Amino acid sequence: MWSFILKRLAQGVITVWFIATATFFAMHNVPGDPLLNDRAMTAAIRANVEAKYGLDKPVAEQYVIYLGNLIRGDFGISFTQENREVNDIIREHFPVSATLGILAVLFAAAGGVLWGALTALYRNRMPDYVIMFFVILGISVPSFVIAAVSQLMLVGVNSALGVTLLPVAGWGTLSHMLLPALVLGLGTMAYLTRLMRSSMLEVISSDYVRTAKAKGLPAARIFTKHQLRNAILPVITVLGPSIAAITTGGFVVELVFAIPGLGRYFVQAVQQLDYTVIMGTTVFYGAFLVFMVIVVDVLYGLIDPRVRMQ
Amino acid sequence: MPSHPKAALDFSPVGTEREVHTLSRPSLSYWQDAWLRLKANRRALVSLFLVIGLLLFTLVGPWLWQVNPASQDLDQVSQPPGVDRSALVVDPYTPWLGGATAGTGLRLAEPATTQSVRLAWDALPSARGHRVYRNLFPVGPELAYGIPRAEFFDNSTLTFEDRLDIKPGTYYYTIVALNADGSLSRETSALTVDVQRVTTVAEARERGLVANEAALVPGDRVELALHPLGTDYLGRDMLARLMAGARVSLFIGIGAPLCFVLFGVFFGSVAGFIGGKTDQVMMRFADFVVALPFLLFMILFKIAFGIGPGESGVMPMLVALVLLMWPATARLVRGQILQIREQGYISASQLLGAKTHYLILRHMLPNTLGVVLVTLTFAIPSAIFTEAFLSFIGMGVAPPTPSWGSMSNEGIKTMLTTPHELIFPAALISTTVLAFNLLGDGLRDALDARMRNRE
Numbered sequence A: 001m002w003s004f005i006l007k008r009l010a011q012g013v014i015t016v017w018f019i020a021t022a023t024f025f026a027m028h029n030v031p032g033d034p035l036l037n038d039r040a041m042t043a044a045i046r047a048n049v050e051a052k053y054g055l056d057k058p059v060a061e062q063y064v065i066y067l068g069n070l071i072r073g074d075f076g077i078s079f080t081q082e083n084r085e086v087n088d089i090i091r092e093h094f095p096v097s098a099t100l101g102i103l104a105v106l107f108a109a110a111g112g113v114l115w116g117a118l119t120a121l122y123r124n125r126m127p128d129y130v131i132m133f134f135v136i137l138g139i140s141v142p143s144f145v146i147a148a149v150s151q152l153m154l155v156g157v158n159s160a161l162g163v164t165l166l167p168v169a170g171w172g173t174l175s176h177m178l179l180p181a182l183v184l185g186l187g188t189m190a191y192l193t194r195l196m197r198s199s200m201l202e203v204i205s206s207d208y209v210r211t212a213k214a215k216g217l218p219a220a221r222i223f224t225k226h227q228l229r230n231a232i233l234p235v236i237t238v239l240g241p242s243i244a245a246i247t248t249g250g251f252v253v254e255l256v257f258a259i260p261g262l263g264r265y266f267v268q269a270v271q272q273l274d275y276t277v278i279m280g281t282t283v284f285y286g287a288f289l290v291f292m293v294i295v296v297d298v299l300y301g302l303i304d305p306r307v308r309m310q
Numbered sequence B: 001m002p003s004h005p006k007a008a009l010d011f012s013p014v015g016t017e018r019e020v021h022t023l024s025r026p027s028l029s030y031w032q033d034a035w036l037r038l039k040a041n042r043r044a045l046v047s048l049f050l051v052i053g054l055l056l057f058t059l060v061g062p063w064l065w066q067v068n069p070a071s072q073d074l075d076q077v078s079q080p081p082g083v084d085r086s087a088l089v090v091d092p093y094t095p096w097l098g099g100a101t102a103g104t105g106l107r108l109a110e111p112a113t114t115q116s117v118r119l120a121w122d123a124l125p126s127a128r129g130h131r132v133y134r135n136l137f138p139v140g141p142e143l144a145y146g147i148p149r150a151e152f153f154d155n156s157t158l159t160f161e162d163r164l165d166i167k168p169g170t171y172y173y174t175i176v177a178l179n180a181d182g183s184l185s186r187e188t189s190a191l192t193v194d195v196q197r198v199t200t201v202a203e204a205r206e207r208g209l210v211a212n213e214a215a216l217v218p219g220d221r222v223e224l225a226l227h228p229l230g231t232d233y234l235g236r237d238m239l240a241r242l243m244a245g246a247r248v249s250l251f252i253g254i255g256a257p258l259c260f261v262l263f264g265v266f267f268g269s270v271a272g273f274i275g276g277k278t279d280q281v282m283m284r285f286a287d288f289v290v291a292l293p294f295l296l297f298m299i300l301f302k303i304a305f306g307i308g309p310g311e312s313g314v315m316p317m318l319v320a321l322v323l324l325m326w327p328a329t330a331r332l333v334r335g336q337i338l339q340i341r342e343q344g345y346i347s348a349s350q351l352l353g354a355k356t357h358y359l360i361l362r363h364m365l366p367n368t369l370g371v372v373l374v375t376l377t378f379a380i381p382s383a384i385f386t387e388a389f390l391s392f393i394g395m396g397v398a399p400p401t402p403s404w405g406s407m408s409n410e411g412i413k414t415m416l417t418t419p420h421e422l423i424f425p426a427a428l429i430s431t432t433v434l435a436f437n438l439l440g441d442g443l444r445d446a447l448d449a450r451m452r453n454r455e
Helices: A002-028 A043-053 A059-071 A086-121 A126-140 A143-161 A174-204 A207-214 A219-231 A233-256 A262-272 A275-303 A305-309 B030-040 B042-059 B201-206 B238-274 B276-291 B294-305 B315-341 B344-351 B356-392 B404-413 B420-447
Strands: B086-090 B117-120 B130-135 B147-152 B159-162 B169-178 B184-195 B198-200 B221-223
Touching: A002 A059, A002 A275, A002 B276, A002 B294, A086 A126, A086 A174, A086 A219, A086 A233, A086 A262, A086 A275, A126 A174, A126 B420, A143 A174, A143 A233, A143 B356, A143 B404, A143 B420, A174 A219, A174 A233, A207 A219, A219 A233, A233 A262, A233 A275, A233 B356, A262 A275, A262 B294, A275 B294, B030 B042, B030 B420, B042 B238, B042 B420, B086 B201, B117 B169, B117 B184, B130 B159, B147 B159, B198 B201, B238 B276, B238 B315, B238 B356, B238 B404, B238 B420, B276 B315, B294 B315, B294 B356, B315 B356, B344 B356, B356 B404, B356 B420, B404 B420
Parallel strands: B086 B198
Antiparallel strands: B086 B221, B117 B159, B130 B147, B130 B169, B169 B184
């Protein structure tokens, strides 16, 4: 088990290095110039600014400095927001995105497993059709449309009730988080439901379930002990990539619901060509996602011993 | 032996040209069989027709509806489909200096037209001045008056002429009395105004609305240009923009998957066929690309390959998609090739002297084609989503080039007042994604060899 974890961690470190390198060279090929702003920039000032950010050195040397700073956990200073360190931006806004993301993953996983199991149990009957209709809707309607429409519906509900059931936008309390998290997790929930349904169908027709039925076990016990446990395995495998999809998918939800998350700052930084913020956020996000995938892999190894053997 | 006279009529020799009754079904090739099963799947068939319809909409549509998607119709801005397009021809606009009118409360001094809305009122009892508001919705209990249009700090002016961006429809005007310090009192007077669309002779001529220009006199009615799906917030024809946007969305949605699936097939089949160390290295590399956070790198590559935000075209997005999405196909094809390599017919073919390229082209690739086709159909919706997503956050195609995603982005801002600007592009995205997803499901079932001969 430990060798498995260590191997995955080593792979993760290499992946993060790969991400950092790709980001660095991609950013160095970006046309456009963050220093070419509306402000007057004489050659002397320009040289000073370039020296300050280390932009006057050869690319190879910059790369080495960049990697060294990364290892020390220093992402540099923002180009456009005066005196603001990228680390500060991440420290301030990442917890918001992470909270939202975790809540969304919880929604998606719980909903996906539950609905998927239900559709399989009620195969080709009314509950199956109804849930699958919503699943198809969740898969084919873009998240920004769902976000906007649900926000609009919430406005309607709030004004119809005369009280603020849930706030429409903003951030702060748990009630602010519920709707954005639900919207954010919806696409993944639909995907997981489909996956859970097909894996559950396979389990239902398996020999050990038939044996359990023949032994006369109560249906509830068969469901929890035999069916759910086995059917949930494929769902856990895709949970890692799903977390990645959900956290980056947060850009839109953060925009629509006015949530001060990291995604919004990333989009803003890209629009302003704020190199250090873009590089810092990308590497940070990348490392986070790689780490999450490793965690899920290890969990999967714990649950299903066959994985470790490979 | 006496022969029966009827025997010669009842029976005839079988002969060799007539087909003998057999028990076997006609033999079907893999693809014929798959097509039969796809045809039997109603959902897949409907989605296939939807896809064909979408392609016709994109490719043939612009020939049938030859309206420039970038040209603006300033007479019809943000008009939903199916509104009354007729306009009354009136005299050119003449300035209004106010004037006495009969009536009480807030009232119209003249009939309201798209040229101008002329309001008059009597001073409210305690008013030291008035503020005029205009709203698109009735003023509710929360006293949302709308946008302030004018403010008068004494009671000498009791008229107001509104000429700001007036469209045909209903407006809710309110005047609110001002206190001495300029703050709002609770004394108000409200008026609902139905605005009529008008045009002048000169305008109608300029826009080519009438064939016989000389005969046009004030009092006539003319028909404005037709927009079957309405217009957007800049007065551009929605149908033409949706068609032009479809070209971008489907070009990305189909072009990018085609490219990266081809590359993935090449990469995967080479890795799978060579095997050993090469395979290890190649697949490790694919693993790294898979681990890249997709959307972040999509945005990063897009700005790296082309130009900053707001000026980028379609190609950077295509390149970025191809660069990031090929490994899934490569892995899949490699797995298939590894499996097929061990099959008996490959050894047989090798024994018969088949060369490597023959083995790959004749045996291995055709046998992976089914899987690749299914991957392709599922890659299309995700590419369309990615384009829509990027365009939505403003990283997609640059204006004025329309795409469904950027149209949704524009439409979402005016969702409350003109929902059609959001509904049409969003519905098209959803339909396309749905159609390709269902088609992929159908294809997967139809091409699954295990399902063959299972009736």
